[in-house]
Amino acid sequence: MKNFPGTPGTLTGFALRISQCVFAVGSIAAMATTPNFFNFTAFCYLIASMGLQVIWSFVLSLLDAYALLRKKTIHNLVLVSLFVVGDWVTATLSLAAASASAGIAVLYFNDLGHCKFGETCQKYQISVALAYMSWINILISSLIMLWLLAAG
Amino acid sequence: MKNFPGTPGTLTGFALRISQCVFAVGSIAAMATTPNFFNFTAFCYLIASMGLQVIWSFVLSLLDAYALLRKKTIHNLVLVSLFVVGDWVTATLSLAAASASAGIAVLYFNDLGHCKFGETCQKYQISVALAYMSWINILISSLIMLWLLAAG
Numbered sequence: 001m002k003n004f005p006g007t008p009g010t011l012t013g014f015a016l017r018i019s020q021c022v023f024a025v026g027s028i029a030a031m032a033t034t035p036n037f038f039n040f041t042a043f044c045y046l047i048a049s050m051g052l053q054v055i056w057s058f059v060l061s062l063l064d065a066y067a068l069l070r071k072k073t074i075h076n077l078v079l080v081s082l083f084v085v086g087d088w089v090t091a092t093l094s095l096a097a098a099s100a101s102a103g104i105a106v107l108y109f110n111d112l113g114h115c116k117f118g119e120t121c122q123k124y125q126i127s128v129a130l131a132y133m134s135w136i137n138i139l140i141s142s143l144i145m146l147w148l149l150a151a152g
Numbered sequence: 153m154k155n156f157p158g159t160p161g162t163l164t165g166f167a168l169r170i171s172q173c174v175f176a177v178g179s180i181a182a183m184a185t186t187p188n189f190f191n192f193t194a195f196c197y198l199i200a201s202m203g204l205q206v207i208w209s210f211v212l213s214l215l216d217a218y219a220l221l222r223k224k225t226i227h228n229l230v231l232v233s234l235f236v237v238g239d240w241v242t243a244t245l246s247l248a249a250a251s252a253s254a255g256i257a258v259l260y261f262n263d264l265g266h267c268k269f270g271e272t273c274q275k276y277q278i279s280v281a282l283a284y285m286s287w288i289n290i291l292i293s294s295l296i297m298l299w300l301l302a303a304g
Contacts, residue, residue: 007194016216026218034213039263040263041255041259041262041263042255042258042259045302065255086214092247095244095247095248095251096247096251097251098251099247099248099249099251099252099255100251100252100254100255100258101255102248102252102255103194103251103252103253103254103255103256103284104255104259105192106193106194106261107192107193107256109192110193111191111192143298146295146299146302147302148299148303149302150298150299150302150303151302151303
């Protein structure tokens with residue numbers, strides 16, 4: 001398999017995984033510190049989805065770090081297939097969660113003309129924005145992985 | 153380029169495009185016949201996104217039908233690259249729109265314990281369900297297209 005930036009075991013790949021983790025942790029932190037997120041199914045789903053994202057990206061960043069330190073390539077077919085499936089599942093879940101939460105945030109901010117929860121409203125917006133940032137990074141990783149798998 | 157089920161100019165590919173169209177049209181019809189969808193940004197976005205989906209899928213289904221009737225293969229690199237980009241953009245927009253609308257539908261049905269809009273609530277649910285069905289079909293097309301491009 002070819003070795004281009006962003007594939008597992010490269011510095012770019014490692015950086016992508018770390019940024020996915022950081023944005024997802026930020027999104028969870030912003031949402032979980034609001035007092036009433038558990039009243040909204042979409043916000044609970046966002047936390048669950050970002051939690052899964054953190055676990056997945058963290059494990060893969062460890063694998064990348066190991067491959068970088070030992071200067072090994074971890075491009076075998078079974079591993080890359082596993083990465084592709086995992087990446088696509090987490091990317092889809094992240095986008096769906098971010099969009100569902102964004103739908104509710106926009107409903108409260110624009111459609112109803114006000115946000116009755118005071119300061120926590122900004123936290124909702126920050127959490128949604130960070131979730132989208134995390135999704136953009138996982139999307140890049142997913143596309144690179146699928147390309148790697150298909151290109152052989 | 154290889155010729156496997158679902159690629160442009162095959163019967164499976166044509167069926168996928170038609171089903172994307174049908175589900176998207178159904179979703180628009182269910183949403184547009186509710187009296188107050190324009191009060192919700194997410195529902196307007198759903199209609200816009202499904203509208204784009206209908207146009208895109210319809211044009212590609214015409215192209216597939218032409219290729220099927222003339223028994224031509226339309227697998228050149230420039231065309232397939234264009235299809236990949238268009239498919240991924242519409243798939244992402246469709247998922248985001250469906251999820252944003254689903255977030256609001258769940259908010260009204262579960263979180264607030266009731267849906268104050270009477271019968272139109274069911275239409276919201278049907279519209280969101282059809283949007284997801286359309287997305288599943290466009291997702292399959294997108295994956296096949298990316299695979300076709302990457303496999304050469």
